[in-house]
Structure formats: C-alpha cells, structure tokens
Amino acid sequence: MHKGFTRKFKPLEILTQEQVETIWSRALDVLWVTGVRIEHRKALEVLERNGCCVDYDQMRVRFPQGLVEESLRKVPSSFRLKARDPANDVILGGSTVHFTPFPGMNTVDLDTWEPRPPTKQEFIDGVRVLDACEHLGCFGSYTPYFGYQGVPPAMAITEGFALQLTHSTKAQFMEGTAAGSDIFNLQLAKALGVEYCGVVACSAPLTYYEDQIDGLFRYVEAGFPVACGGGHVMGASGPATFAGSLVLDLATDAAPVVLCQVLRPGTRTGMGDIGFAMNMRTGSPDFGGIGTSLHQIARAQLCRKFNLVVGALACGISSSKRIDFQCGYEKALSVMTAALGGANLIWLHGGIYGELTHHPVQAVLDDEIAGMVGRFLQGIDVNDDTLAVELIEQVGPIPGNYLATAHTREWWKKEQYLQKFTDRLTLPEWTAAGKKSALDYAKERVEQILATHKISKPLTPSEEEEVQRILREGYDYYRSRGLL
Amino acid sequence: MGEEILQKLKQSVLAYDQTAAVDWARKAVEASIDPLRALDVLTEAIREIGEGFGKGDLFLPDMVGAADAMKAATPILEAAIERSGGKRETVGTVVLGTVYGDIHDIGKAMVATLMTAQGFKVLDLGVNITAEQFLAAVRETRPEILAMSSLLTTTAPEMKKVIDKLKSEGLREKLKVMVGGGAITESFAAGIGADGYDPTAVGGAVLARHLVGK
Numbered sequence: 001m002h003k004g005f006t007r008k009f010k011p012l013e014i015l016t017q018e019q020v021e022t023i024w025s026r027a028l029d030v031l032w033v034t035g036v037r038i039e040h041r042k043a044l045e046v047l048e049r050n051g052c053c054v055d056y057d058q059m060r061v062r063f064p065q066g067l068v069e070e071s072l073r074k075v076p077s078s079f080r081l082k083a084r085d086p087a088n089d090v091i092l093g094g095s096t097v098h099f100t101p102f103p104g105m106n107t108v109d110l111d112t113w114e115p116r117p118p119t120k121q122e123f124i125d126g127v128r129v130l131d132a133c134e135h136l137g138c139f140g141s142y143t144p145y146f147g148y149q150g151v152p153p154a155m156a157i158t159e160g161f162a163l164q165l166t167h168s169t170k171a172q173f174m175e176g177t178a179a180g181s182d183i184f185n186l187q188l189a190k191a192l193g194v195e196y197c198g199v200v201a202c203s204a205p206l207t208y209y210e211d212q213i214d215g216l217f218r219y220v221e222a223g224f225p226v227a228c229g230g231g232h233v234m235g236a237s238g239p240a241t242f243a244g245s246l247v248l249d250l251a252t253d254a255a256p257v258v259l260c261q262v263l264r265p266g267t268r269t270g271m272g273d274i275g276f277a278m279n280m281r282t283g284s285p286d287f288g289g290i291g292t293s294l295h296q297i298a299r300a301q302l303c304r305k306f307n308l309v310v311g312a313l314a315c316g317i318s319s320s321k322r323i324d325f326q327c328g329y330e331k332a333l334s335v336m337t338a339a340l341g342g343a344n345l346i347w348l349h350g351g352i353y354g355e356l357t358h359h360p361v362q363a364v365l366d367d368e369i370a371g372m373v374g375r376f377l378q379g380i381d382v383n384d385d386t387l388a389v390e391l392i393e394q395v396g397p398i399p400g401n402y403l404a405t406a407h408t409r410e411w412w413k414k415e416q417y418l419q420k421f422t423d424r425l426t427l428p429e430w431t432a433a434g435k436k437s438a439l440d441y442a443k444e445r446v447e448q449i450l451a452t453h454k455i456s457k458p459l460t461p462s463e464e465e466e467v468q469r470i471l472r473e474g475y476d477y478y479r480s481r482g483l484l
Numbered sequence: 485m486g487e488e489i490l491q492k493l494k495q496s497v498l499a500y501d502q503t504a505a506v507d508w509a510r511k512a513v514e515a516s517i518d519p520l521r522a523l524d525v526l527t528e529a530i531r532e533i534g535e536g537f538g539k540g541d542l543f544l545p546d547m548v549g550a551a552d553a554m555k556a557a558t559p560i561l562e563a564a565i566e567r568s569g570g571k572r573e574t575v576g577t578v579v580l581g582t583v584y585g586d587i588h589d590i591g592k593a594m595v596a597t598l599m600t601a602q603g604f605k606v607l608d609l610g611v612n613i614t615a616e617q618f619l620a621a622v623r624e625t626r627p628e629i630l631a632m633s634s635l636l637t638t639t640a641p642e643m644k645k646v647i648d649k650l651k652s653e654g655l656r657e658k659l660k661v662m663v664g665g666g667a668i669t670e671s672f673a674a675g676i677g678a679d680g681y682d683p684t685a686v687g688g689a690v691l692a693r694h695l696v697g698k
Contacts, residue, residue, distance in 0.1 A: 153638040178638060203587060235545065236590055280543035283590050283685070356666075 001089045002171065004098040004137045005374035011095075011342030013301050014294065020302055023243060027250035028065045035062035036206045036255040040213035043259055050262040061255070068254050069306075071261035077307035079225060079268040081138065082195040085169035085457040090137045092173075092270065092344050093309045097377055098137030099370040100173050101130050102316045102351025104358025105146045110443070113322045115357050123148040123160065124167050125450055126350070129360035131168035132449040135370035136349050136363075138171035139164050141199060144350055144358045154483040157181040158188070158474050162467050165192055169457045172196035173311075173345060174227045174272075177215035179483065184474040186222050191466045192459070197227035197270055200256045204232030205248060208256065216256055220263045228256040231274035231314065233285050234295075238275065242291070245275055246298055270345075272311035273299040279319075287354040288318040288330030296334070297341030304342060312338035316348035316366070317355070323362050323439055327352055332369050339373045346370075364442040364449075368419055375417035386411070421445045486517045490525045493557065497529035500549030502556040509557035519564035523572060526554045526561070527603065534601035538686055544594065551597040574605040576628035576696045579621045581609035582665075583642035588635040591665055591685060595631065598689035603698075604629075615646045622655055628696045631688070633665040640667040644676040660695040664688050 015023070038044060039059050048054040053062040078093025090098055106115035107122055118126070126144030130136055143164060147156030158181050164172065165188060174197040175185045182198055189196055198219035200212050219226050231249065232238030238248045253271045260267040275295050276285035286292070296312045303310040315334035320326035331348065338346050348370055350363035380386075391407045394400075402408050422438040423430060430436070459467065478484045489512050496504035505526075512522045533550040536542035565572055578599050582592050589611050596608045609621055622630055630650070634640045643663050650656040660679040663672075673681035680695050682688040 153641065156638075278544070280545060281540065283544055283594055 001087065001091065002083075002098070002137050004090060004096050005135075005339075005377045007095040007097055007339070007342065007377040008379035009377075011300065011304070012297055012337075012340040014297050014341075015301050019243075020305060023246050023302060024250065024305060026247045027254065028068055030206075030247060030251040031063040031068055031254060032065060033062070034206065034251075035060045036208065036252065037061075038208045038213060038255065038259075039210045040208070042217070043213045046262060047259060050258075052258075063255065063258055067262075068258055071258040072254065072306040072308070074261045074265050074267075075257060075269045075306065075308055076266060078309065081171045081173065081197070081225070082193060083138070083169060083171035084165060084192050084194050087456065088138075088170050090171045090173075093307075094344075095342075096344055097339055097374065098173075098345050099135055099348045099366075099374075100138050100140045100311075100345055101136065101143045101349040101363065102347045102358065103140065103142040103144060103146060103355060104351060104353075105356050106358075107145065108321075108352060108357040108359050110323070110359070110361065115321075115353075117147070117149045118145045120148045120150065120163075123163055126358065126360050126363075127164055127167040128453055128455075129363055129446055129449050130349060131170055131455055132453045133349055133363055133367040133370075135367050135374060136170060137345070138173040139168065140173050140347065141175050144360070144363070146355075152478070152484050154179060154181075154478040155471075155474055158184045159471065161185050161188055162471055165189075165194065166459055166464070166467065167455060169455050174199045177201070177212055179211055179481075180214070180477065181474075182215040182218055183477070184470055186218060186224065187470045187473075188467060189224075190222070191470065192463060195224055197225040197268075199227045199230075201230035202232075202252045202256075204230065204237035204252065206252055213256075213259070216259060217263070220260055220267055223264075225268035225270065226256065226260050227270045227272050227311070228253045228260075229272035229274060229311075229313070231272075231276070233276055233278045234291070235278040235280065236283075240277075242294060242298065245295060246302060249273065249275060249299060250302060268309075270309040270311055271303055272313045272345075274313035275299070276314050285354060286319065288320070288326070288334065290333065293334050293337035293341075296338045296343060300338070300342040309344050310342070311345035311347070312341070312343035313347050315346060317351040318353060321353050321357070323352060323359065323365065327362075328365075331366065332373075335369055336373050336376070339377055360446050360449075361439065361442045364421055364445045365438060368422055368438075372417050372419070386415075486512075486515055489515055489517060490522060493522060494525045494529045497526060497550050497553045497557070498532065500546065500553055502553045505553040505557035506560065509560040513560060513564045519561040519568065520570055520572060523558070523561050523565070526557060527601070530554050530597065530601045534598050534686075534689075537598075544590070547597050548593060551593070551600065554600070572605070575603035575693060575698050577605045577607065577625055578629040578631055578692060579607045579609065579618065579625060579627040580631040580633075581613035581618060581621075582611040582633045582635075583639050583646070584612055584614045585642060586634050586636050586639040586665075587611045588633070588665070591635070592633040594685035595633070595664065595688045598685050599631075599692055602689045602693050604692060615642065615649050618646045619649050619653065619655070622650070622659065623653075627659055629660045629662055629692055631662040631664070631692070634663070634668060635666040640665075640672065643668075643678070647677050662688065662692060662695065 107118040200216045279286040315338045318327040318330040349366040350358040421441040493508035662680045663678045
C-alpha cells in the first residue's frame with residue numbers, strides 16, 4: 001500500500017465552530033429553499049420517493065434537511081482505492097494526505113514557453129514520469145493531459161485512461177465523465193482490477209446535467225466510489241464572498257451525495273473543492289491566488305463536520321506560464337496551506353498554468369514540494385530517544401559536538417527531508433558543477449526516468465488485448481452517435 | 485434640459501444602474517430628444533467603460549454591469565427610432581453565441597459588450613446554440629459577422645459544423661466568421677476555415693472592426 005503521508009497534528013482551522021454551523025445551516029437552507037437543478041428524470045423520481053420535493057418541469061429538487069444530514073452521516077470516513085499493483089493501493093480519509101497530478105490541456109515548450117498539444121508519446125512519457133514520482137499517491141482525471149494529437153475529443157478521456165493504466169500501476173483517484181466515457185472507463189477498471197472515484201461534476205451554479213447523473217448511477221451500480229463536486233468561480237458562477245461561496249459549494253456537492261446514499265447506503269463518497277476566484281481582468285480563474293487557499297482550508301474544516309474525505313483540487317497550480325519563481329511560490333503556498341488545512345488529497349504534480357499546461361519536468365519539481373510538505377505534516381516526535389537528554393549530558397559544552405555520535409547517525413536522516421533534485425551544493429561545488437538550477441536537475445531527472453524507469457507490473461498480453469477490445473467498443477459507441 | 489437628460493442617461497450606464505438607465509431613456513423619448521443621439525450617448529458610455537477596462541482601471545463586473553444598463557435602455561430608444569422612421573448607423577451587425585453543448589457565457593458576454601463599444605449592433609443568441617439556431621439568425625438578420633465561442637475541446641468541432649452549414653446554404657461568402665474561447669487556437673481557427681480568431685475579448689472586438697474594413 002502507498003501510505004502517503006500522515007498529518008500528526010491538528011489541522012489548521014480558520015472558522016469558529018459557530019461559523020461552521022452557520023455555513024452548514026445556510027447550505028441546508030439553500031438545498032431546501034432554492035434547490036438544485038438535476039436534469040435526469042430517473043434521479044428526480046428516486047429523490048422524490050426518498051422525501052425530496054421535486055418540480056419536474058423545472059427539474060428542480062428541494063432537499064429536506066434531515067435527509068441531507070442523514071445521507072452525509074452514511075458516507076464512510078475513509079476508504080481504500082484498489083490499484084493495479086496492490087502495493088500502490090491508497091487509503092483516503094482521516095489524517096492521511098496523498099498527492100495527485102494536476103492535468104493540463106497542453107504541454108509547454110521549455111525554451112519558448114509556447115503551449116501545444118502533446119503527442120501520444122509525450123502523453124505516455126508524462127504518465128511514466130508520474131509513475132516514477134515517489135510521493136505521488138494516485139492519478140486523477142485527464143492526467144497528464146486532456147488528450148493528445150490525433151485522438152478524437154469523444155475518446156480523449158478513455159484513451160488517456162487506458163494509457164494511464166498501461167504505463168502506471170499507481171492508484172487512480174478519479175476519472176471524469178463526458179458523454180458516456182464512464183461506460184468504457186468502468187470496463188477498463190474492472191478488467192484490470194482497479195477501482196477509482198467516478199467524478200460527478202456540477203455545472204455551477206446548482207446544476208447537474210444528464211451525463212453526470214448517468215455516470216453517478218453507473219458508478220453506484222458498479223460499487224465504485226464517487227467524487228462529488230466541480231466547484232465554481234467566485235464572482236462569476238458563484239458568490240464573490242468566501243462565506244457565500246462555501247454555502248453554494250456545500251449545497252451543490254451535497255446533492256449527489258444524497259443521491260448516492262439513497263441508491264446505495266454507505267457508498268464511498270468524497271467531496272472535492274475546485275473553487276477559484278475570478279480574475280476580473282481576464283475572466284479566467286485566478287490560478288494560484290491566496291484566496292484559493294483560504295477557501296480550501298475552510299472547505300476542509302466544513303467537511304470534517306461529517307468526517308468526509310476531502311480533496312483540494314484548486315491548489316498546486318499557478319497563473320505563471322513558465323516554470324519560474326511565481327510558479328514555485330504559488331504552487332508551494334497553496335499546497336502547504338491545503339495540507340495544513342486537512343485535505344486528504346492534494347492536486348499538485350506537473351500543473352503549470354491552470355489546467356492549460358502540464359509538464360513532466362514540473363512534476364519532478366513538484367515531487368520535491370510533496371516530499372517537503374509531507375515531512376512537515378509528520379511533525380515532531382517527542383520521546384526519550386528524540387529528547388536526547390542523555391546525549392546532551394554526554395557531549396556537554398564546547399569542545400563537545402554531536403557530529404560523530406551514533407545518535408546523530410541514527411536520527412538525522414529520519415528527522416530531515418532530503419531533497420533530491422534541487423540545488424543543495426556549496427557555492428564552489430555549484431560553480432564547478434556548471435551552475436545548475438533546480439530546473440536543470442529536474443530536466444536531468446526526467447531524462448533519467450524515461451531512460452530507465454520500469455513499472456512494477458506491466459500488462460499481460462491478455463490484459464492488453466482486453467484494453468484494445470474495450471477501446472474499439474468505445475469508438476463504435478461514439479461513431480454510432482455521430483461524435484466521431 | 486435635453487443635454488441634462490442625455491448626461492443623466494450616460495451617467496446611469498457609467499454607474500451600472502439599470503433602473504436609472506431605463507428611466508432616463510424614457511425621459512429622453514418623452515422630451516422628444518433624438519433617439520439616435522440618445523443611443524450614441526449610450527455607446528459613448530460603454531466605450532468609456534471599455535477604455536477603462538483596456539487601461540486596467542475597470543474590471544469585468546464593471547463592464548457587465550454597464551452593458552446590462554445599456555441593454556435595458558436600448559429597446560426603449562430603438563422603439564422610438566422605429567416610430568420615427570429613422571435608421572441607426574452602426575459599424576455592422578454581429579450574431580454571437582456559444583456553440584451547442586457548451587454553456588459558458590462570460591467570455592462571450594465580454595466580447596459582446598466590447599463589440600457594442602466598437603459600434604456594432606450585437607445580437608447575442610446566448611449559450612448552447614445549435615448550428616440550426618445560428619443559421620436561422622444569420623438568415624434573419626444578415627449580419628456582417630458571425631462570432632462563435634467554445635470553452636471546451638469537446639464542443640469546439642461544433643464551429644466547423646456551423647461553417648459547413650453556412651457553405652451548404654450559400655451564406656458563407658456573405659459574412660465573416662470569428663471564433664474564440666478557451667478551446668480555440670489560431671491553427672484550429674484556420675483549420676475550420678474561420679476568418680478571424682483572437683485569444684482576448686479586447687482583441688476580438690478590435691479584430692471585428694478590421695474584418696468589416698472599419
């Protein structure tokens with residue numbers, strides 16, 4: 001099992017208990033008074049039978065408070081995701097923290113910083129680099145890229161998922177649904193003994209389209225976990241205020257949780273926060289803004305009221321178009337604050353400019369951030385051995401020192417995080433080594449991975465054949481619907 | 485008195501006040517102010533907002549708020565123009581919408597506002613617009629420009645469908661096609677046979693003027 005990291009101290013809380021109760025209370029009010037638009041006849045009927053008030057003309061569902069709270073309490077507080085290699089299974093929930101990649105629509109040229117669609121080989125290389133990242137717990141949707149040159153948009157998610165499963169044995173946290181892609185993703189997962197969280201994404205504000213709810217029914221029927229959410233952009237598809245945004249978020253995400261729990265009580269469900277403020281100059285989400293961190297910490301705190309597994313999806317990216325100082329500080333700040341705030345799953349590896357660019361070199365740099373943040377979360381052990389009182393007595397004042405002691409040899413590596421691909425040299429060493437930067441080291445590391453990395457469990461010939469059969473079925477399906 | 489009403493009308497747009505814009509437009513009509521002049525004042529106001537946005541002094545909520553105030557007042561003045569038998573001079577007409585399967589509105593709304601500021605008459609069809617709806621609007625209004633938006637890679641191919649339909653109905657050569665949105669690139673635009681693409685709303689509005697030779 002990939003253990004990830006365990007936060008050994010209380011999560012950072014920025015809301016008072018009274019504020020937590022108020023925000024939840026208003027979210028429940030929204031669910032009852034305003035309701036949620038769910039464009040799915042069968043879902044409306046199921047929810048009506050379970051006590052919701054349904055307006056079929058408006059496709060609007062109003063959820064009674066008792067049903068919502070009862071449903072949220074049925075959600076398991078932690079659950080396991082089965083990877084293709086059991087050594088890579090992950091458990092989500094409680095105080096565990098895992099890192100996952102941030103996908104991008106494009107790759108980016110490291111000399112010109114121009115984005116462009118990746119080739120299929122670059123997609124595979126991206127998967128292999130992520131597989132080699134020590135601190136990456138699981139893959140996410142559209143990872144590393146939304147697609148690649150030549151793949152039809154309708155098959156991009158499924159083809160990408162097949163490549164992830166072929167070239168990595170890491171766990172799969174989630175896969176999105178678009179126009180029925182979950183039909184084939186579920187088949188792929190089952191064929192290879194994998195479980196993933198199916199994403200049911202809202203279209204803010206307060207709307208779920210038919211394909212998302214179709215996916216929810218299929219995930220629940222298959223016994224797969226479900227990741228509810230999708231978020232909104234503050235000031236555009238949600239309120240500009242943090243409190244209002246949190247109210248809208250909770251109300252939106254609770255709706256599919258209720259549906260999951262009435263369909264199959266105890267369905268493993270997570271809630272992900274992908275809320276950004278809007279950049280009011282450009283209309284884009286404000287990637288890397290500190291406001292996102294406030295939102296994520298508050299959101300995680302609110303989810304702990306019901307012990308829900310919570311993902312921080314809006315962190316680990318930047319508004320910078322390059323791998324540079326801005327990219328580094330925006331990513332590191334947002335990831336550290338999300339980790340301190342109690343998120344169980346944190347988006348990080350490879351993302352550069354929002355969801356628009358991803359690069360394996362950035363993923364290697366991010367693995368250092370993950371390692372450093374993870375070490376921080378493990379806190380400080382205090383026991384007789386680490387207190388070292390006997391040693392302090394033994395060494396005494398100058399000329400005593402600690403360098404040659406067995407205690408130092410035993411403990412220093414355990415206590416510190418050893419960065420592997422960043423500059424830790426003295427100035428003379430750095431000069432002699434060619435004045436390399438972290439970016440240089442990361443590029444070298446990527447080359448090394450691509451030259452030497454082997455996955456722990458390649459697909460067998462029969463598994464490969466089954467993957468190809470499912471893909472052919474997918475192409476037939478979309479061709480018959482005029483989408484190819 | 486007439487000038488004071490026009491100033492109040494302009495100020496109502498600059499203050500993002502829809503109610504005031506409607507009131508002052510009505511007062512302008514009641515005072516027999518030339519509705520064409522009143523419309524020019526609205527355009528001046530939205531141009532000032534657009535310039536403020538371009539300089540970085542104003543932001544999207546300001547632009548959308550001003551556009552909404554202008555949109556609220558415009559029908560009152562247009563009705564007065566029609567009654568008087570006059571005709572509004574514009575740079576051209578733009579039919580605009582987000583393609584089928586895509587419900588993203590904000591970027592397209594920005595472009596609509598900035599095109600209005602550039603002197604176009606803009607018919608914003610909204611979001612999730614099918615090829616047939618685009619074609620119907622083109623047949624009805626005979627615009628100089630058809631502008632389509634798509635944020636999603638999965639819906640961008642809809643643009644080509646629209647262009648193909650324009651060709652099959654013999655309408656393609658009668659207008660310019662602009663495309664934009666997060667999913668669109670210059671090469672994609674060229675590949676589907678669009679006449680113009682710009683990655684920004686401000687640039688898109690300027691491009692529209694170039695496309696109509698103004």
